[in-house]
Amino acid sequence: MKKVLFLIGFALTLHSISACAQPLSQKKSFTRQDTLRGSVTPERAWWDATSYTISVIPDYNSRSISGSNLVQFKVLQPGQTMQIDLQAPMQLSKALFQGKELPLKQDGNVYYLQFPQQLTRGGQHAVVLEYKGVPRSAVNPPWDGGWIWKKDAKGRPWMSVAVQGLGASAWYPCKDYQGDEPDSAFMNITVPDSLVAVANGRLLGKTSNNGTTTWRWGVSNPINNYNLVPYIGKYVNWKDTYKGEKGNLDCSYWVLDYNEEKARKQFVQAHQTLQALEHWFGPYPFYEDNYKLVESPHLGMEHQSAVAYGNRFGNGYLGRDLSGSGWGLKWDYIIVHESGHEWFGNNITTKDVADMWVQEGFTDYSETLFTEFFHGKKAGSEYVQGLRASIQNDMPIIGPYGVNQEGSGDMYYKGANLIHTIRQVINDDKLFRDILRGLNKDFYHKTVTTQQVEQYISQKSKIDFSKVFDQYLRTTQIPVLEFRPDKGGFECRWTNCVEGFNMPVKTTTGKWIKPGTEWTRLKLDPEQVISIDPNFYIKANPSGNFFKQKQVSGRL
Secondary structure, three states, X not given: OOOOOEEOOOOOOOOOOOOOOOOOOOOOOOOHHHHHHHOOOHHHXXXXXXXXXXXXXXXXXXXXXEXXXXXXXXXXXXXXXXXXXXXXXXXXXXXXXXXXXXXXXXXXXXXXXXXXXXXXXXXXXXXXXXEEEOOOEOOEOOOEOEEEEEEOOOOOEEEEEEOOXXXXXXXXXXXXXXXXXXXXXXXXXEEEOOOXXXXXXXXXXXEEOOOEEEEEEEEOOOOOHHHOOOEEEOEEEEEEEEEEOOEEEEXXXXXXXXXXXXXXXXXXXXXXXXXXXXXXXXXXXXXXXXXXXXXXOOOEEOOOOOEEEOOOOOOEEOOEOOOXXXXXXXOEHHHHHHHHOOOEOOOEEEOOHHHOHXXXXXXXXXXXXXXXXXXXXXXXXXXXXXXXXXXXXXXXXXXXXXXXXXOOHHHOHHHHHHHHHHHHHHOOHHHHHHHHHHHHHHOOOEEXXXXXXXXXXXXXXXXXXXXXXXXXXXXXXXXXXXXXXXXXXXXXXXXXXXXXXXXXXXXXXXXXXXXXXXXXXXXXXXXXXEEEOOOOOOEEEEOOOOOOOOOOOOOX
């Protein structure tokens, strides 16, 4: 009698490349400043930011900036003391309300504004915040971010900002909390006449000054703080139109003048990316503000309607395939990944950075979906399975709440493989696609919690995934499927898992196994040699001596 053999679908090889966002330093303890930054304090709770108008004048030689932020806000409940975030060494020099200067009290990276009287619920007001100073300079953007002061290949100033994780308050005063996005935003950037200034949204106009030009940009949709950035350099521009699900989408491309020829060739992938991601996620979320790729002095970031691009106009991730499968060299990583954030990260934004897996996991999976769209389902599966080589399982993906702290960097590759595993359990690609599109429709331009997303997937699929989410998001343990012989047959169970974990898995023969944490007898032909579908991110571990003569890997 042949013994049932559960084989393993892939081998893992470690590599250390990570996707390009700014993970926060993993702190062991937290300070009052962390709480002020990461939580809804009483001085934040009573007001809602409705619009920002940021004006900035950078001085390349002194590495300093000055400007103002006109903060429009709505009063949610009576309040008199307002928290404004601005990180040292930047200084909030003045706050004006109805033409009069407000008293300021500083507490580290926080300023408290005291209004002359309590503002009443429902009122709409504005305060002008004037600021100046030498902002933190980016050391290794986008990972170790700040204001970027560089020169291009011809020795001309080239400036931008990358502050995800570090926070927008590193360079301008704001309510630096992801849970409150202004409903619109405007940016006025004053630079020497020899340079061009680009920002989010649409160009509203420019004004010539005495030797300088002020470029005025506007965003008509909600936008999170760290996405609002200037790009300043010797840019050239061209435009085209993508015929998308909501009609004509204006596309605009800004690159340094000497890179235009190769950029025009590489950026044809922008339309391909929009085509694939609109198919899976629904319409591009910011038709009103257009779609832009902007060459940046760093690798890339998901700056809303102005995606930062620094991938050297080549495929892969700086010429490498993060998956090791070969498929990652078929397309430009930065165009696909950072554009994917327009749906997950910009359209759907997590309130607390502890839940950033929602933004990064789904966006990382957009790479798989892009690969599948153009190269087939097998190619997509090979790509996402290859990403497992970089999963560290060092700490839970979800971080501590209320202190501006992310969880593990595994939110990328493990997050993508969690979604891929859930897709297998749903076992209906049309329904799975409907869920992805439904998320972007039902949470359109909203901030969310992980619980909202988890519950949505369970409700729409009519499958309770609560234990699956607990397992992959809140522990570092990869569930182990154990097998042992039993009375001429075999039985299995889940171990290394949360209590009540009962995820079904499929074999490569198409048959399903539905184990629990107690031993369950398998309804399989004991003469058949089978394997577990490698699209499930689990481990397999035969128990006892039964499989000693078979070469079985422990990881699946």
